[in-house]
Amino acid sequence: xxxxxxxxxxxxxxxxxxxxxxxxxxxGSGRQFGDRKKHGEDxxxxxxxxxxxxxxxxxxxxxxxxxILVVEIGADTVGPSDEADxxxxxxxxxxxxxxxxxxxxxxxxQMAEFLRRLxxxxxxxxxxxxxxxxxxxxDNIASVRPYGRSDRVxxxxxxxxxxxxxxxxxxxxxxxxxxxxxxxxxxxLKAINDALVNVGAEVHDSFTSPSxxxxxxxxxxxxDIISQLLDVDLVAKVETLxxxxxxxxxxxDVSIEQVTDLxxxxxxxxxxxxxxxxVQAEHPLLRGCIVDATTVSxxxxxxxxxxxxxxxxxxxxxxxxxxxxxxxxxxxxxPCRILSVRVLDxxxxxxxxxxxxxxxxxxxxxxxxxxxxxxxxxxxxEDGLMVSNRAPxxxxxxxxxxxxxxxxxxxxxxxxxxxxxxxxxxxxxxRAYPSRMLESPVSxxxxxxxxxxxxxxxxxxxxxxxxNLGTVPIGKPDWPSPFSRLGPGINGAIxxxxxxxxxxxxxxxxxxxxxxxxxxxxxxxxxxxDGAAVVSYNVGTSLAAPHVSRACAIVQDAYPEASANxxxxxxxxxxxxxxxxxxxxxxLSDAARESETLRLTGYGRxxxxxxxxxxxxxxxLFAEEQIALDSVHLYTIPIPDSFFVPGRLERGVTISLCYDxxxxxxxxDYLGSRMQFELLRGVTPExxxxxxxxxxxxxxxxxxxxGKRLPTLSDLPARQRIPMRPxxxxxxxxxxxxxxxxxxxxxxxxxxxxSEFVLAVQNLNRWDSPTKKQPYAVAIRLWVGEGLPPVYxxxxxxxxxxxAQAAVRAQARV
Numbered sequence: 001x002x003x004x005x006x007x008x009x010x011x012x013x014x015x016x017x018x019x020x021x022x023x024x025x026x027x028g029s030g031r032q033f034g035d036r037k038k039h040g041e042d043x044x045x046x047x048x049x050x051x052x053x054x055x056x057x058x059x060x061x062x063x064x065x066x067x068i069l070v071v072e073i074g075a076d077t078v079g080p081s082d083e084a085d086x087x088x089x090x091x092x093x094x095x096x097x098x099x100x101x102x103x104x105x106x107x108x109x110q111m112a113e114f115l116r117r118l119x120x121x122x123x124x125x126x127x128x129x130x131x132x133x134x135x136x137x138x139d140n141i142a143s144v145r146p147y148g149r150s151d152r153v154x155x156x157x158x159x160x161x162x163x164x165x166x167x168x169x170x171x172x173x174x175x176x177x178x179x180x181x182x183x184x185x186x187x188x189l190k191a192i193n194d195a196l197v198n199v200g201a202e203v204h205d206s207f208t209s210p211s212x213x214x215x216x217x218x219x220x221x222x223x224d225i226i227s228q229l230l231d232v233d234l235v236a237k238v239e240t241l242x243x244x245x246x247x248x249x250x251x252x253d254v255s256i257e258q259v260t261d262l263x264x265x266x267x268x269x270x271x272x273x274x275x276x277x278x279v280q281a282e283h284p285l286l287r288g289c290i291v292d293a294t295t296v297s298x299x300x301x302x303x304x305x306x307x308x309x310x311x312x313x314x315x316x317x318x319x320x321x322x323x324x325x326x327x328x329x330x331x332x333x334x335p336c337r338i339l340s341v342r343v344l345d346x347x348x349x350x351x352x353x354x355x356x357x358x359x360x361x362x363x364x365x366x367x368x369x370x371x372x373x374x375x376x377x378x379x380x381x382e383d384g385l386m387v388s389n390r391a392p393x394x395x396x397x398x399x400x401x402x403x404x405x406x407x408x409x410x411x412x413x414x415x416x417x418x419x420x421x422x423x424x425x426x427x428x429x430x431r432a433y434p435s436r437m438l439e440s441p442v443s444x445x446x447x448x449x450x451x452x453x454x455x456x457x458x459x460x461x462x463x464x465x466x467x468n469l470g471t472v473p474i475g476k477p478d479w480p481s482p483f484s485r486l487g488p489g490i491n492g493a494i495x496x497x498x499x500x501x502x503x504x505x506x507x508x509x510x511x512x513x514x515x516x517x518x519x520x521x522x523x524x525x526x527x528x529x530d531g532a533a534v535v536s537y538n539v540g541t542s543l544a545a546p547h548v549s550r551a552c553a554i555v556q557d558a559y560p561e562a563s564a565n566x567x568x569x570x571x572x573x574x575x576x577x578x579x580x581x582x583x584x585x586x587x588l589s590d591a592a593r594e595s596e597t598l599r600l601t602g603y604g605r606x607x608x609x610x611x612x613x614x615x616x617x618x619x620x621l622f623a624e625e626q627i628a629l630d631s632v633h634l635y636t637i638p639i640p641d642s643f644f645v646p647g648r649l650e651r652g653v654t655i656s657l658c659y660d661x662x663x664x665x666x667x668x669d670y671l672g673s674r675m676q677f678e679l680l681r682g683v684t685p686e687x688x689x690x691x692x693x694x695x696x697x698x699x700x701x702x703x704x705x706x707g708k709r710l711p712t713l714s715d716l717p718a719r720q721r722i723p724m725r726p727x728x729x730x731x732x733x734x735x736x737x738x739x740x741x742x743x744x745x746x747x748x749x750x751x752x753x754x755s756e757f758v759l760a761v762q763n764l765n766r767w768d769s770p771t772k773k774q775p776y777a778v779a780i781r782l783w784v785g786e787g788l789p790p791v792y793x794x795x796x797x798x799x800x801x802x803x804a805q806a807a808v809r810a811q812a813r814v
Contacts, residue, residue, distance in 0.1 A: 040122030046144040061195040066233040068147040096668040154239025175237040176215040211400035213664040251533035264288035265334040273367035273375035276310030278342035295342040299351035306346035311527020317546035336553035368405040376549040378542035380414035384447030392447030396665035402453040409454035412541035413485040414446035434581040459484035459502025459541040478578025493734030496602040500547035503539030558612040566777035572656035573779040575604035616790035618783035626773040629765035634685040637757040638798035640791040652742030659776035672768030676732035679722040
């Protein structure tokens with residue numbers, strides 16, 4: 001096997017666009033409301049009600065009321081989606097909940113500019129125009145109302161308040177609006193803190209992150225005080241603490257003699273951070289591989305595992321799938337060592353006195369100070385289901401920490417109880433459950449799985465062993481586990497990106513309920529203090545994540561200087577797709593089947609070997625660069641001679657792109673910029689630049705008259721773009737992207753430029769500072785199937801020639 005090669009960056013960093021603005025359109029003819037005057041009067045009436053309601057209100061807990069509005073968007077429209085439109089109208093968006101609802105508030109209590117624009121819109125088109133001024137904005141607004149109690153109260157809190165008496169106390173988490181200005185955010189946090197302390201509430205913890213745009217508190221208070229808090233305008237959300245998770249461990253008959261004297265990780269192996277319930281460092285599967293087991297929490301005494309979850313996760317991180325190793329007695333050497341930071345108590349929960357965001361931020365800061373680049377975080381808020389497109393708070397905090405410390409987070413999708421999305425477990429459930437998952441509103445990702453910069457891992461059904469007579473597995477190998485949650489992520493990002501074995505459940509022929517059976521579960525270290533077994537069987541997406549963390553550690557070991565972006569990119573280029581559980585689904589187009597399969601299992605299964613090694617039949621090229629906003633980078637990639645050999649034999653390319661843009665939890669565009677790529681053939685880099693610049697010149701002229709946007713990669717001729725799957729539109733919604741394409745016959749040499757690919761990478765600004773440069777990494781795998789000549793040596797020769805030619809050109813310029 002051979003190491004992957006660094007890809008030379010030989011493109012030109014040119015500004016190609018000024019930013020793509022999404023045009024707001026109504027439905028049908030572009031009009032949502034036929035009578036502009038009537039529609040304007042309706043919005044005026046809504047605002048008059050909101051102003052009257054504000055005037056009549058009195059301070060709550062000593063905090064003055066503020067004008068916070070919910071702007072409802074027509075159900076059949078995309079709505080005003082550009083934050084600049086809202087800003088120009090005098091409103092500041094503080095949360096984009098879903099396509100049909102945007103929450104905003106005004107620094108101007110009279111909303112003078114908004115009302116002025118509304119009056120202009122209501123007057124209709126000016127002479128000679130077909131549309132009214134600001135029509136694209138107001139024609140998509142259905143109604144306006146005040147933000148109220150029902151918006152603030154969490155689902156679990158609402159149920160508990162109905163059952164509790166006024167004298168009772170409850171511990172809650174409070175989310176406070178973050179206005180974007182940290183000084184103001186701190187003042188709002190202090191105002192609520194002081195108000196609660198004044199009425200006898202106990203403030204356990206507070207947390208604010210300017211980079212994530214998040215402010216939080218954990219408080220114990222009387223039910224009456226909590227009820228009043230729901231009327232405080234500075235408060236965005238109030239919810240009870242996450243419920244306790246349940247494990248279904250099944251002890252094995254593996255003896256301690258079968259797991260003694262195992263090989264340990266080399267002393268210079270990379271150290272992976274494990275944030276969990278701690279570890280039992282002397283467990284036979286872990287012994288000699290734990291750098292330290294500690295805690296940085298003031299609420300936990302030490303780093304020892306009191307629950308067993310962390311020890312189970314650590315055993316997979318070190319040993320991988322252990323069933324075959326137990327059977328053979330031959331054990332692989334662990335690819336990494338572990339530095340464990342305990343954040344969970346004996347009940348597998350964040351301590352009562354701490355916010356998860358505070359606890360995990362402290363743990364990440366500690367791990368980073370010890371040089372850790374890869375962190376496994378097999379945690380999830382079982383009550384933190386992602387609602388529409390808004391980023392959950394812990395996910396946003398992880399993204400800001402990933403940027404700040406340059407680390408890779410690996411997180412699971414979280415688990416869902418099959419009965420919650422399926423109801424009756426009938427005979428068809430074991431084959432039909434993927435479709436039922438896709439149809440259910442309760443099977444989506446939980447916090448922090450939507451984290452854009454993290455690698456999110458879904459659980460899949462592993463290769464199955466013999467089970468008890470009368471019990472059959474739910475699902476087939478490579479199908480999503482029936483308890484694994486599904487995407488998409490924020491703003492439609494592909495989540496999970498990858499999958500790994502997490503076990504499955506069984507179904508007895510004479511029973512409708514799910515069965516826990518060893519043959520369908522995953523073997524792990526038993527870390528329970530009272531556990532008599534050395535190895536147990538368990539299921540859950542927590543056990544899928546460490547498989548991917550292992551691959552990240554292997555990449556880090558091969559390339560110690562690699563950035564977090566490059567580690568993610570090299571891991572992602574290794575993915576392979578299994579059989580889609582929707583392959584036989586009726587009434588699904590190919591495009592719909594692809595989209596829904598991505599929601600279930602992501603881009604595919606990670607290969608530890610392909611993450612770092614090239615073989616005779618495949619080669620990996622990669623690059624790390626920084627790109628200016630609204631710019632394009634171009635890479636020339638030689639096409640192996642094998643791709644031109646006639647015959648119906650497969651050959652193909654896989655490309656991954658990873659970057660780490662700034663994020664804001666409540667912005668309509670969560671990512672500060674959006675990157676995308678296209679693979680081109682039959683055109684030189686210089687011609688591609690000329691095409692973009694020529695389009696740009698024409699677009700600049702047209703913009704003055706028609707408002708036409710400046711060009712993006714989608715404006716390049718379709719015949720020159722390789723139709724990679726998933727499409728550029730689908731994959732570019734996320735910060736971790738993969739595109740694949742395979743040819744089933746030899747390529748033709750149709751012109752002098754057909755022997756090279758051109759990879760075009762573009763960065764489009766959303767709201768990041770225009771002076772910033774965005775770091776990113778790309779990895780390209782070129783492969784051929786059996787029966788074709790090897791590609792490794794051929795590509796290496798071509799790459800060396802390209803480098804030499806580039807050097808000659810540089811000397812000639814000098």
